Amino acid sequence: MLVGNEFAMRTIGLSEIKSIIEGSTPEALLQCIEEAFVSYADGTATVPPVGHLGFTNPPGDMHIKYGYIKNDPYFVIKVACGFYRNQSIGLPNSNGLMMVMDARTGEPKVLLQDEGYLTDMRTAIAGAVVAKHLAPKSVEAIGILGTGVQARLQLQCLPWVTSCRKVYVYGRNCDKVTDYAANMCVHGFDITKCDSSAEVAQNCNLIVTTTASTEPLLVSDDIRKGTHITAMGSDVPGKQELAPEILAKADVVLCDSQSQCVDHGETHFAVGRGLLHPEDLVEVGTWIDAHLSRSQEAITVADLTGVATQDIKIASYVLDALELGDS
């Protein structure tokens, strides 16, 4: 066991990481992820393609996201695992860690053993950032598709950017919807359980999709004018939550990464069907950086597949909080 060695990488565990994030102001976290979007879009980040390892017995996936932002003192390597039968043996399905390395010497610096928490959080904060910049001025009701970890975290971050507490939720599993409603009520939301995703769309002008669906849950006719949709679910090839016609109908289609979304986001299906030109996509970071705003009647869609700059920025944020960031 390595203790006190001068080359030992400091390990920060989940509880310490959680207390840093939970002790932060929404403004600080929103700014952190806004900067992540912008650094990706304006090219100051170096982000190679995502590494992937697939397992079959039992089924699982490992993704490596890594990169650095110009002039940052460190670079970050994130390992994220999803093993979908873990729950049956009492383990969480997701796991992960981030390694922070010195960008001037290559030395290992800090191991953030966050068990996937930072990925969950940066993803949820990304949803709030997008809502801050894209949601209609007056959010009548928030629609949530899905009942999992992201369905909860996304909703918990939305009060940072909207005063709306009225929520319509749909999920395939009734018990999970009931659980979700009970949990979210505690956080001050007024939850209506819906029988279909169409019912959600009919009642809401800010919709967040967070499922692992592989076929569209929303079709074009479901979507009201003046709606913004953030599609979080399709982060790997094969996943799909929106009918491609929704993207064709939308006045603006945003994405976190043009190349990733065309490859495996919602955008992939719309581009593949000729309903959308890749050059019409606007990266979220470009939108933020240019201080663009929506027309209130517009339909806007943000397709988020997750980019390494979010991991880099949230890891840097934790390091700064630990006062390890400037060495």
Add this chain to the structure above:
Amino acid sequence: MLVGNEFAMRTIGLSEIKSIIEGSTPEALLQCIEEAFVSYADGTATVPPVGHLGFTNPPGDMHIKYGYIKNDPYFVIKVACGFYRNQSIGLPNSNGLMMVMDARTGEPKVLLQDEGYLTDMRTAIAGAVVAKHLAPKSVEAIGILGTGVQARLQLQCLPWVTSCRKVYVYGRNCDKVTDYAANMCVHGFDITKCDSSAEVAQNCNLIVTTTASTEPLLVSDDIRKGTHITAMGSDVPGKQELAPEILAKADVVLCDSQSQCVDHGETHFAVGRGLLHPEDLVEVGTWIDAHLSRSQEAITVADLTGVATQDIKIASYVLDALELGDS
């Protein structure tokens, strides 16, 4: 600081890792890396393309090699860094670590913070494995090009597979050659310092090249009949130690990975010039597995670029020694 948390990844430091490797028999280490070659060649390993991150100020490289061998209980992610100005600030140029993860659950298991030692060792052992299977029956003298870490480690492992102790060495920097000779004498070698790489080749029938050269150090006419050359240096695009004509002249050209070597090994130049067909390459693992042997008059070349199975196998070896391997 995370101590005693049930999810904490155990960290094994360099001194413990070193004592395991140094306490091993040559036979065990040779077998470990033989299995690495074979599992790569026979397709039982899943090895995605190497990830890379380049830095300019200061200049540096980070490579991620990762993968798993079918039915192994874990998978391995290796991070290797080379920052070439580190020595000027008193740090080693190379650094690295290996993460061992559970292949059935994705959980982080052990962090081998080996500072690049295991990469150096598996590379040196790979040279000995190749010499074991490819060196001429009677090694008259061993030729070494280069004076760095690999030049030392390669030579230190060769006595595992040959009784020859006569060595000819060439390096561009005279002081380093003198240092090298002094160091290697201690290990029982009879060292002759040469004024050129051609002089090395004229005197030796087992040659190991370990430089960071970007242009050929040996040309075809230098090479005697019955010589085996192991080219270790060209592990990234741009490096080259052998004139492509040597590969054309060789009776057998071996490689650790056909796809990698065609992309950026010595083979790359020979294939690019039309002097070698990729299908004529023999992967070292295939050679070992088929118990092939050389004709004594043959010229053979092994082009080694380094594959993740070597990292996986050496990491597994360390875990087994720690009795962490079977959980």
